[in-house]
Structures are given as C-alpha cells and as structure tokens.
Amino acid sequence: MKKTQITIDVELDENHVPEKMMWNAQDGGIEKEETKATMISVWDDKKMEALRIDLWTKEMPVDQMKMFLHQILISMSHTYQRATGEEDVAAWMEEIAEEFAQRSAIKM
Template sequence: MKKTQITIDIELDENHVPEKMMWNAEDGGIEKQETKAVMISVWDDKTMEALRIDLWTKDMPVDQMKMFLHQILISMSSTYELATGEEDVAAWIEQMAEEFVQKAGIRM
C-alpha cells in the first residue's frame, strides 16, 4: 500500500493570525508553494458531520477571497455530480455560484 502526504506550514503572528502559509503535495509536484488561503473539509462518519479548517493570511485581498469562494462553489458542483450522478442538482449549485458572483460584485 502506498502512502502520501499533503502538508501545510503556517507562520503565525503574536495573535495567532496566519501571516504566511506554504503547502506541499509531493505526489503532485508541489513543494513549499505559498498560498493566501486554505479550506479543508473532512467527513466524520461517526458524528455524521463535516469538520472544517478555514485559514487565510491577514494580507489576503477581499476580492481574491470572493473569487476563491466562487471557484470552490463551482468545484463543489462538479464534485457533487461525480459523486451522485445528479446533473440537475449539480447545475443548481453552479447556478447558485453564478448568482454569488452577482451578489458579491465579483469582477471576472
């Protein structure tokens, strides 16, 4: 059995706010790549709930955070369709993502 690892190194300021983040994914060829935001979700099948870690650096621009969230919504649509085969619900999620662009004032 092969094992792999994805890591995120986080430098915090004196108030424990992320100042700098670097991530590594050896199998993906990613080594010490800087990022401004990270969202990790895992499923706990014992408690039947999603557990999340959302981090962003204090210098992450708001307009980029909006774009990041929009792209996550789009990817959720694709993931949902792959996992369930429900094209109609996936299309609804994608439509919601496009409405988010309008409401959040995202310039594409």
C-alpha cells in the same frame, strides 16, 4: 500500499493570525508553495458531520477571497455531479455559485 502526505505550514503572528502559509504535496510536484488561503473539509462518519479548517493570511485581498469562494462553489457542484450523477442538482448548485458571483460583485 502506497502512502502520501499533504502538509500546510502556517506561520502565525503574536495574536495567532496566519501571516504566511506554505503547502507541500510531493506526489503533485508541489513543494513549499506559498498560498494566501486554504479550506480543508473532512467527513466524520461517526458524528455524521463535516469538519473544516478555513485559514487565510492578513495579506489575502477581499476581492481574491470572493473569487476563491466562487471557484470553490463551482468545484463543489462538479464534485456533487461526479459523486451522485444528479446533473439537475449540480446545475442548480452552479446557478447558486453564479448568483453568488453577481451579488458579491466579483470581477471575472
């Protein structure tokens, strides 16, 4: 069995707010790549709930955070479609993402 590892290094200020983040995914050819935001979700099948880690640096501009969240919503609709085959629900999720883009005034 092969194992791989994805890591995120977070530098915090004196108030424990992320100042800098670097991520590594050797199998993907990513090494010490800087990022301004990350969202990680894992499924706890014992508690039947999603656990999340959402981090962003002080330098993450609000307009880029909106774009980041919009792209996550779009990718969630694609993941849902692949996982369930329910194209109608996935299309509805994509409509929600587009409404989010309009309401948050994302410049695309």
